[in-house]
Amino acid sequence: MLSTVAVHGYRSLRDIVLPLSRLTVVTGANGTGKSSVYRALRLLADCGRGEVIGALAREGGLQSALWAGTGTKKRTVELKLGYSADDFGYLVDLGLPQMAGINSLFGRDPEIKREVVFAGPVLRSSSTLVRRAGPLAQACDESGRGFIDLTRGLPTHRSVLAEFAHPGELPELAAVRDRLRAWRFYDGFRVDADxxxxxxxxxxxxxxxxxxxxxxxxxxxxxxxxxxxxxxxxxxxxxxxxxxxxxxxxxxxxxxxxxxxxxxxxxxxxxSDGTLRFLLWAAALLSPQPPSLMVLNEPETSLHPDLVRPLSTLIRAAAEVTQVCVVTHSAALLGHLGADATHIELTKDAGATQMVGQGLLNAPSWHWGSR
Known part of the structure; x- marks a missing residue:
């Protein structure tokens, strides 16, 4: 189960670390960053599929997805995503290429600067299992005190998860890749006539x-x-x-x-539109093949208020067999889920998304390391 998700430099998520439980509900006013949290989780999943570069391109490129607020003296272009779980953690650091190639039209394509797979809740040197810096990828040796080279020529648009996640050789990489690929996202459903x-x-x-x-x-x-x-x-x-x-x-x-x-x-x-939408949510949440994480974006949208309680029953049933994260505007849905859920309320301060009530003493531990 995921315990922590961390994002740095993505849209309004200047630097945020969120705790996750078996059932997590993310709320907040319009514009506080709920959709950015949802999209950041999707980008993490895209890392497991080797599609994060294309996903960022569809968002308008790295520059349009970066934190653009005031109050920062950032010298480097960086977007960092990561998570920790009860077995392994993963982080990826994306930036712009120093040299895309002579006359290349891909100079604005993001590239992977760094990736790390680690054991335990926080990245430490002693817990690092696989690390990648630019084209160099290394894995911890059998002694646990050093690293061996996997390659010195890994293309910066290719993830170490896609290239070296072989269960027989690097099972920790395969576990991280398979977990990310299994995440499931539902962002509403079409119910129009077509x-x-x-x-x-x-x-x-x-x-x-x-x-x-x-x-x-x-x-x-x-x-x-x-x-x-x-x-x-x-x-x-x-x-x-x-x-x-x-x-x-x-x-x-x-x-x-x-x-x-x-x-x-x-x-x-x-x-009716509401009836069909409810059946769609029911089919999604009661999957006989549950993922390791299911993320729902505003599932209450266009449902009659009387359907919110049955919807919450479905979500609680799903949370018994998989980890569920719900992004919602609905106070009623939060009320029905509240006793069973971790509640994350988002707000903004000087343009940056923050978690209400979170400070230095109660924030989850997280360490990005350096390039």
Whole structure:
């Protein structure tokens, strides 16, 4: 389980270290940095997939993603992301290339300056397992007192996680890479008339709901066949005794909602926006193949207030089998989750995001090291 997430120099996250628990709820007013926390976690996940350079490019490049506030005398361009968990921790330091190449058009592409995989909650020299500085990558030797070279020519746009995470040789790298790749993110769902979730689709066993929800019916059927009773309880609680099923026609799967007093089941194309969105969240949260971390961005959006309590029940059920982080505006959702959750409230001071109530004495321990 992740215990700490640290971000330095990303948008309004000038330098922040956040504690995480089994269930963490991040709140705050508009513009305080909630979305930046969500995006920073996605960038960390992209490191495991070897896609962080492209992800930053889609945000407008490193310069547009950097902290741009006042009150800093920063001499170097740096964006740093990291986490610690109950086994291994990881940090990455990104910057601009000193020399991209003669006449190169990629001079603004970020490059990986440094990566470290370490054991325990805080980076120390004695706990470092793998380290990378520019093109040089090294792993701790068998004695634990020195390092051996993995390569002196690692391209600065390639992560050490992508190049050397072999379970038989460097299992700690493989563990970090696989953890990051398994993280799952849900940032709302389309429910308009042309939404993918409203269309019938070819169905196969589907333990993981897609981010756009196009495989909703197959995901629901997989949950049903796995024997997860939480799904039907949540649907009955949310919609006055209704139940959900899957209809199949010529191999195409579609959602069916059967409600008391309605003479026929309602298909995906007929469901109200709120009903469809709730079913999408239910399918995401009750996955028979839970990830190590699931991050939800404003799941209460466009739901009727009466659905917030059943939604919180689903989130608590998910938190029993995986780590869940919820970013929300909803005081009602926080109230339903509060007793079981770590509450992180964000605010801003001189443009920088801070955690309310966090000071030097109660902030999680974190050390970035140096380039």
């Amino acid at each position: 939404a993918p979730a409203r269309r019938a689709h070819v169905g196969t066993r589907t333990p993981v709901l897609a981010e756009d929800g196009h495989n909703l019916a197959a995901a629901i059927q997989t949950i049903i066949e796995a024997g997860f009773e939480d799904l039907q309880r949540a649907v009955a609680d949310a919609f006055d005794g209704a139940s959900v099923a899957t209809a199949v026609s010529d191999g195409l799967f579609d959602v069916e909602l059967r409600a008391p007093g309605v003479l026929r089941p309602l298909r995906g194309a007929e469901l």
